[in-house]
Amino acid sequence: MVKKKKQTKKKKTTIKNNNAIIKELKKITLGIIILVFIVATVAMIADFYISEISEDKIAEKTKKTETKETDKKSTEKKTKKSLEKAKTESEKKKAKDEEASSKVRFEVFDDDTSSIPSKIHVKDPVIVLPVIKKNGLPLVAIIIDDIGYSRRNTRTIALLDKNITFAVLPFSPHGTEMAAELHNNEHQIMLHLPMEPVEYPSVDSGPGSLLADMTPDQLILQLRKNLDAIPYIVGVNNHMGSKLTSMSSKMNQIFSILKQRDLFFIDSITTGRTKCASAAALLNVSFGQRDIFIDNIQDSEYIMGQIKQLIEKAQKNGSAIGIAHPYGATAETLKKNMPWIKKKVQLVPASVLTAKLSG
Numbered sequence: 001m002v003k004k005k006k007q008t009k010k011k012k013t014t015i016k017n018n019n020a021i022i023k024e025l026k027k028i029t030l031g032i033i034i035l036v037f038i039v040a041t042v043a044m045i046a047d048f049y050i051s052e053i054s055e056d057k058i059a060e061k062t063k064k065t066e067t068k069e070t071d072k073k074s075t076e077k078k079t080k081k082s083l084e085k086a087k088t089e090s091e092k093k094k095a096k097d098e099e100a101s102s103k104v105r106f107e108v109f110d111d112d113t114s115s116i117p118s119k120i121h122v123k124d125p126v127i128v129l130p131v132i133k134k135n136g137l138p139l140v141a142i143i144i145d146d147i148g149y150s151r152r153n154t155r156t157i158a159l160l161d162k163n164i165t166f167a168v169l170p171f172s173p174h175g176t177e178m179a180a181e182l183h184n185n186e187h188q189i190m191l192h193l194p195m196e197p198v199e200y201p202s203v204d205s206g207p208g209s210l211l212a213d214m215t216p217d218q219l220i221l222q223l224r225k226n227l228d229a230i231p232y233i234v235g236v237n238n239h240m241g242s243k244l245t246s247m248s249s250k251m252n253q254i255f256s257i258l259k260q261r262d263l264f265f266i267d268s269i270t271t272g273r274t275k276c277a278s279a280a281a282l283l284n285v286s287f288g289q290r291d292i293f294i295d296n297i298q299d300s301e302y303i304m305g306q307i308k309q310l311i312e313k314a315q316k317n318g319s320a321i322g323i324a325h326p327y328g329a330t331a332e333t334l335k336k337n338m339p340w341i342k343k344k345v346q347l348v349p350a351s352v353l354t355a356k357l358s359g
Helices: 002-102 151-158 175-184 216-229 248-260 276-283 300-317 328-344
Strands: 137-147 165-168 189-195 233-240 264-267 287-289 319-324
Touching: 137 151, 137 175, 137 189, 137 233, 137 300, 137 328, 151 175, 151 328, 165 175, 165 233, 175 189, 189 216, 216 248, 248 264, 248 276, 264 276, 276 287, 300 319, 300 328
Parallel strands: 137 165, 137 319, 165 189, 189 233, 233 264, 264 287
Antiparallel strands: none
């Protein structure tokens, strides 16, 4: 009986212990489940935040990329606009230069061959030029005035023959540049010297003009500035000057400086009262004068007629000097007819057709 009680008590103790173990196992299991849940929750939360951060980074990166692309497109657009603007401005400037060069800025003396001798327009000195022929042809000098505005037409004419002479206006937009370029291409360079016309001030001869009311000191100072403004000059001709060239005292002052610098002078003859030849004779300056204005009317047919007159004068006298300008019509007519011109005459630099005067 006692033994049975002991066994029963032992059994109860075992059951009790087993229940305690089961209870502890349940607690542990529950703890593990709770821990797993917590870990899973934390993992989910972490994954959510990491995903959010990644998305933010991707979005930020995408935004930066888009911004860069936008900036790039904006820069390209601005660059394109700048280039278009620069091109437009360049074209406008070019058009402005061409327009400026197309305006008549020179003074033309209306030739009257019935009353004006073919050579000199003053009584005292006379030009004695030898009748020189090269290859059996009479000599012709073509001087292109008003250089410093139209670069395109100037370059077109320059390509036609190295013996074409160019007279450059002082203080013109492209004068210095064109003088250097033409000199490097073996062309003779002259200063196209602005002088006061009879119509001044309604007709302005431009920057650097020598005016009738200047004192001798003022006149010589301005003349020296003009001579220094254009490189490579070997001679001078007058731009306008119908008033100034008729004044002996002024021309004597001018020719005294030309003598010092060993420069020749070619009279464009814008007045029949010119005193240039007298001053040249007095100061012993090499001198020549214009025979024909080639393009005082900007029309191809007219220009061709003037060229023919120039050739006829050269054939008659042995030589002749023509003055033209860098107009489109002039460049086109000379280019088209240059082969024919060269069959008729020998082109020479302007200096060849100058000489000391005897009175």
